Amino acid sequence: MATKNHKKIGYFLGKCVGPVLLTLLGVLLVFFPDSGSATVATVLGWVLAAAGIVLIIVCGAGAEFFGVAAGVVATACGIYVIRHPLALATVMGYCLGVYLAVQGVSTLYDALRLHKARHECGREILLGIIMLSGGILLLCFPLTSSRVVMMVLGVALAVIGVLQLVLRIRERQFPELHTGRPDIIDADE
Numbered sequence: 001m002a003t004k005n006h007k008k009i010g011y012f013l014g015k016c017v018g019p020v021l022l023t024l025l026g027v028l029l030v031f032f033p034d035s036g037s038a039t040v041a042t043v044l045g046w047v048l049a050a051a052g053i054v055l056i057i058v059c060g061a062g063a064e065f066f067g068v069a070a071g072v073v074a075t076a077c078g079i080y081v082i083r084h085p086l087a088l089a090t091v092m093g094y095c096l097g098v099y100l101a102v103q104g105v106s107t108l109y110d111a112l113r114l115h116k117a118r119h120e121c122g123r124e125i126l127l128g129i130i131m132l133s134g135g136i137l138l139l140c141f142p143l144t145s146s147r148v149v150m151m152v153l154g155v156a157l158a159v160i161g162v163l164q165l166v167l168r169i170r171e172r173q174f175p176e177l178h179t180g181r182p183d184i185i186d187a188d189e
Contacts (some may be wrong), residue, residue, distance in 0.1 A: 015168050016168050018164070020165060022157050025154075026155065026156070026159070026160075030158065033146070033148075034150075036153070037088075038086055039085075041089060042085045045079070048077055049074070049079055050078070093146055094139065096145055097139035097142060097145070100132070100134045101132055105128070107127050107128035108124075108128035108129070110124060110128075
């Protein structure tokens with residue numbers, strides 16, 4: 001009987017490890033967002049460098065000049081991102097800022113056309129102003145966007161982890177509801 005209880009406790013603890021680690025990862029991302037950005041950038045850098053090396057090997061065997069050139073560029077970019085991981089976050093912040101600013105101007109232009117056609121355009125104006133303002137802020141503070149994204153991701157992961165942990169605890173309290181076997185009577189027996 002003690003062995004059966006030990007198995008149940010071990011199974012329960014095994015099911016709780018994932019939610020606890022997810023919650024810890026979320027908390028770490030909230031308090032150390034640059035580490036999350038750097039880790040993502042480093043992984044992307046390694047993938048880019050490896051893909052570039054594979055491209056050099058494959059295209060080099062077929063004597064494809066442009067394929068080899070693309071492989072060299074990919075490898076060089078990957079190595080640069082590995083050595084300077086927050087540079088990728090900065091560039092992505094600039095790209096997102098430009099995108100939001102252009103979308104904001106486009107939305108404001110569409111709102112102006114709606115206004116001239118005597119249509120309701122209040123939401124479009126508000127959306128255009130928000131997007132343009134967000135784009136300008138990202139262009140002024142590009143690394144902040146990466147931090148904010150990592151912090152929001154951290155909050156989301158922490159909440160998901162806590163909710164999963166609560167579900168696991170409730171599952172432990174009501175094991176008859178989570179047996180994984182439907183209570184079906186087989187008519188053939």
